[in-house]
Amino acid sequence: MITSTYTVVGMTCAHCVSAVRSEIGRLAGVSDVSVDLTAGAVTVTSEQPLDEAPVRTAVDEAGYALAGLASKDR
Incomplete structure (x- = not known):
């Protein structure tokens, strides 16, 4: 499993966390998504390394920006 942590800007509440987790969780190979709202950190666990482009698109779809x-970590 691969764990990648991304910085996401614009999240301010539990709804934001839910939206980001839901969109990223739909990506192929993603097994877990955890969000630290205070830090703006989104940790994604996946079977294979993820390209940044689909993660960026998922975050955009949720209404936020991937920094x-x-x-x-592998």
């Missing part, structure tokens, strides 16, 4: 990849 970038903060870290990746």
Whole structure:
């Protein structure tokens, strides 16, 4: 499993967290999504490394902005 942490800007409440988790959770190969609202950090666990483009699109669909990849662990 691969764990990647992204920085997402614009999230302010539990609804924001739910929207981001839902959209990213729909991506192929994603097994878990956790969000730290205070830090603006979204940690994604996936079977394979994810390209940033689909993650960015999912975050955009949720109504927020992906600032970038903060870290990746294998």
